[in-house]
Amino acid sequence: MVTTKSGNCENMKLAVILVNYNGKKYNTACIESILANVGMEELKIVVVDNASQDASMRLLEEQYAKDGRLEFIRLDDNYGFSRANNEGISRAKAWGADAVVLLNNDTEIASDMLSRLWECAGRHPGCMIAPKIYCGDDRKRIWSAGGSVSPIIKKVRHIGLDEADEGQYDRETEIRFATGCCLWIPMSVIDEAGTLDERFFLYYEDTEYSFRLCKLGIPIYYCPKAVMYHKVGASTKGADSPLCAYYIARNWLLCNRLHLGGRYPLFLAYYALNRTVCCLLWFVQGKKELVRATLRGVGDYRKGRFGRAERY
Template sequence: MVNYNGHKDTIECVTSLRKINYSNYKIIIVDNSSSDSSGEILKRKLSHCKIIESKKNLGFAGGNNLGIKYALDNKADYVLLLNNDTLVEANFLNNMINSFNVDNRIGLVGCKIMYYPQKNIIWYGGGCIDWFRFIGDHYGMKEIDQGQCDREKEIDFMTGCCMLIKREVFEKAGLLSGDYFMYFEDVDFCVKVKNTGYKIWYNPKAIIYHKVGFSSGGEESPFSIEWGTRNRFIFMNKYKNNVTMFNFILSKIFFYSTRFIRYFQYILSRKKDKANAIIKGLRK
């Protein structure tokens, strides 16, 4: 997991991990050049974990890649990417590991993710890539859980909040793309996994809870808006050949028109910081 100025969340996450009923694992924490002494605090309070301190903030992809490389160098069979602002159920990892027995072509396994502390509301119940909007779409998001996302199945998109990945997938698909810094690297990685012939699998019996957006100020913080705008544009251009040229042009028109509408909505509601974040994202 990657930590940036969030040692309290990281410690709480590790506390929940130490209660799981799967024993053969090691915890690697990458401190992404925090400015709040997180590295020292984590080394002191989580001495049983491997703490890697990055000299600069490498973003989500870069931070995770440091941990992935360490895990692979130390002969890990699987690597679990887990957001530090999560809490886990005791059997989540057992259930995710068991999913690889369903089909030997499964290379990446995801889980069901609920909001925290609203544990009855779904944040992620499986997902797909929407090739018109060029985003990773969450099934069941913000819906009260009534079992609508409880079918185990193959999917196209798993959020980087929690991914369990076979070692061989990294050997064939590579690491997370460094193009994005924050957001969309998980969508990009899922495309690469599928393109190398592996399946992505959703297991709803594996459940975790997500303090959504804590590390970036919330789901609609200026930070999230800026980087989400910038990286969606990059993702669109990188994978434009996945759709016809006509559809890509329509997608671009939709993208710019919705950013334009959102910009004026923020201006009219006196949320200039969010309006400016859209402009910054388009300029990057």
């Protein structure tokens, strides 16, 4: 498997995995941007549907019925982001893919993003890679230029979030956290580290996977020449929703319990203060449903209830 001087990726099989849940509004733009990518000779797009109710899968199957580059997997229920991606990874492995790209369907990618990621993979073999991600509604404003992790309680943040791009994040560099909005993962990494943890259902599965790779000594790189655009919050109704409040409250606890070791009690003190402040603000603002969702998330964590929550 080599990359030619012209940027073509010869003898390399790449599978892009899209998880769909009522994504009719976004799917076509995302898929067309993938198909427009240059230099990818063997490309497969695997669309995994979490039992959508908006006819989005029927429309895609009709629209791309004659395009052999697309495959569709219909799940019989909404099993969440992790399970759906894992189903796609399994299909990609059966096809013989050398690498997968996990990509949110509420995105559009630049016409050379996949080849740029592949070039970066050639410089850093056996690594997970993240692109530069701009906000979909302002294509000069950064949403993520990789991610960092605080040293004690392992709190993650997006580097460059909401900053205007003035070239300050144009250096290819190793990072500690990569958002699940777009991840390049070689099959060799999946063989060693495994797939996404399905207990998370939604949120923090990317954080946990990043932490897992770091524990195994598998580097993560940020590739600024690979560019894409994200319609932030389109698939989950935004950060200010009960769904988001619930899964963040529950999954943040689970993720850090798995990876903090002896520092976990210190994290719990920070977590209690952080969530208490959020709940007080929401209560004052009249957003009591967010308070209830947070308390349910904490309660379900303590009871060991993971995966999909019935209320959300």
